Amino acid sequence: MKKISVIGAGAIGAMFGGLIKRHNPNLEVVMIARGDHLAAMQDRGTVELRGDWGKYDVPVTASSEPSAITGSDLVLFTVKTQDTAATAERFAESIGDAVVVSLQNGINQRILSKFLRPDRLLVGMTATNMGIIAPGVIDCTRRGVSVIGAASADVPAEIVDHAAQTLSSSGLPVEASDSILGVQYNKLLFNTMGYASVLSATDFLRDGIFNRTWRTSVAMPILDEGFRVLEAAGIPLQKASGGSDVIRLRRLMRMLAVPGLDNVVRMIARGPLAPPRLVFSVYQDLLRGRPTEIEFVNGEIARLANECGVNAPYNAEVVRMVHEMERSTEKKFMSREEVAEHFRSLRRD
Numbered sequence: 001m002k003k004i005s006v007i008g009a010g011a012i013g014a015m016f017g018g019l020i021k022r023h024n025p026n027l028e029v030v031m032i033a034r035g036d037h038l039a040a041m042q043d044r045g046t047v048e049l050r051g052d053w054g055k056y057d058v059p060v061t062a063s064s065e066p067s068a069i070t071g072s073d074l075v076l077f078t079v080k081t082q083d084t085a086a087t088a089e090r091f092a093e094s095i096g097d098a099v100v101v102s103l104q105n106g107i108n109q110r111i112l113s114k115f116l117r118p119d120r121l122l123v124g125m126t127a128t129n130m131g132i133i134a135p136g137v138i139d140c141t142r143r144g145v146s147v148i149g150a151a152s153a154d155v156p157a158e159i160v161d162h163a164a165q166t167l168s169s170s171g172l173p174v175e176a177s178d179s180i181l182g183v184q185y186n187k188l189l190f191n192t193m194g195y196a197s198v199l200s201a202t203d204f205l206r207d208g209i210f211n212r213t214w215r216t217s218v219a220m221p222i223l224d225e226g227f228r229v230l231e232a233a234g235i236p237l238q239k240a241s242g243g244s245d246v247i248r249l250r251r252l253m254r255m256l257a258v259p260g261l262d263n264v265v266r267m268i269a270r271g272p273l274a275p276p277r278l279v280f281s282v283y284q285d286l287l288r289g290r291p292t293e294i295e296f297v298n299g300e301i302a303r304l305a306n307e308c309g310v311n312a313p314y315n316a317e318v319v320r321m322v323h324e325m326e327r328s329t330e331k332k333f334m335s336r337e338e339v340a341e342h343f344r345s346l347r348r349d
C-alpha cells in the first residue's frame with residue numbers, strides 16, 4: 001500500500017488518516033477537506049492530533065480537489081451522511097479502483113453503491129469519539145472499537161482483512177466482521193437514544209441512562225421500538241464489541257429496574273469511576289446551525305417501520321423535534337424532565 005486518501009477529513013477521517021500516517025511514515029496520506037480546516041492543514045502542512053498520547057503533528061497533503069486522490073489504494077469515506085451522495089458523485093472517477101471504507105453513521109451502502117465499485121466497497125461503524133476543536137486540530141476523547149465489513153457479497157474476504165489491518169495500524173482498535181449490517185444497526189440503535197438525549201443537552205450516560213425517569217420514559221421506549229422495527233424488517237442485530245452494544249445496554253437498563261440498584265448506579269455516575277461525557281454530533285450541529293444526521297438514524301427506524309407497516313412513534317417524534325430545532329434560530333434545549341414528560345404523553349395518546 002502506497003497511498004491513502006480521506007474524503008471528508010474532519011473529526012473521524014483526519015484522526016484515522018493522521019494516525020495511520022504517524023505509524024506508517026512512508027505512506028502518502030491525502031486529506032480532502034474544505035473551509036478553514038483545509039486552509040489550516042495546507043498552511044501548516046500537518047494535522048494536529050490530540051488524545052491520551054498527548055499531541056502529534058503529522059505531515060499530510062491537504063486538498064479539496066478530486067485529482068489529489070488519484071492513484072489511492074485505500075479511501076476512507078467520512079463525510080457526514082447528508083453529504084454522501086454529492087461527495088461520492090464528485091469523487092467517484094478519481095476513486096477509480098481504490099478500496100473504499102465508509103466509517104459513517106447510518107446505512108450508507110445504499111447511496112455509495114450507486115457511485116462506487118461494489119466489489120471494493122466496505123462499510124462500518126466507529127464507537128470512537130472525536131472532534132475538530134480548532135481548524136487543523138482533532139481531539140480524540142474516546143478510543144472505542146471500530147468495525148468494518150463488506151457492503152456486499154461481491155467483496156473478497158482478503159480485501160476486508162487487509163483494510164482492517166491498515167486501519168488498525170492507526171493504533172485504534174479495529175475489527176473485521178462478516179455481518180456488518182447487523183453491527184451498523186446495533187450502533188444506529190445506540191444513536192437513536194443518544195440523539196434523543198440531545199433534545200435536552202443531556203449527558204447520555206451520567207444524566208440520561210443513569211436517571212430512572214429519562215431512562216424509562218425516553219431511552220427504553222425508543223430502543224424497544226427500534227428492536228421491534230428491526231424484527232419486523234427481518235434485520236438481525238449483531239453484537240458489537242465495546243461499550244456501545246445495545247443488546248447488552250438493553251439488558252442493563254432492564255436490570256436497573258431492580259429496587260436499590262438505581263442508587264448504586266447514581267453514586268457511580270457521580271464518583272471517580274463515572275463514564276466520560278458522551279457528546280453526539282447532532283448537538284454540535286444544532287449549536288452551529290447545521291443540518292443534522294437525524295434522518296439517517298432515528299429517521300431510518302421511522303422509514304423502515306413505514307416500509308413494514310408498523311408504527312414507530314417515538315423515533316418519528318425525535319426526528320420531528322430535531323428538525324424543529326434545526327429550523328429555529330434560537331438554540332434553546334428543553335429540560336430533561338420536559339422531554340421525559342413529552343414522551344410519556346405519547347404513550348398516553
Ligand SMILES: NC(=O)c1ccc[n+]([C@@H]2O[C@H](COP(=O)([O-])OP(=O)(O)OC[C@H]3O[C@@H](n4cnc5c(N)ncnc54)[C@H](OP(=O)(O)O)[C@@H]3O)[C@@H](O)[C@H]2O)c1
Binds near residue numbers: 013103
Ligand atoms: N465525530 C465522532 O466522534 C463520530 C463518532 C462516530 C461516528 N461518526 C460519524 O462519522 C461521520 C463523520 O463524522 P465527523 O464527526 O468526522 O464529521 P466532520 O467532522 O464534519 O467531518 C466531515 C468533514 O468533511 C468535510 N466535507 C464534507 N463534504 C466535503 C466535500 N465535498 N469536500 C471536502 N470536504 C467535505 C466537512 O466540511 P464542512 O465542515 O465544511 O461540512 C467536514 O470537515 C459521520 O457520519 C458521523 O456520524 C462520528
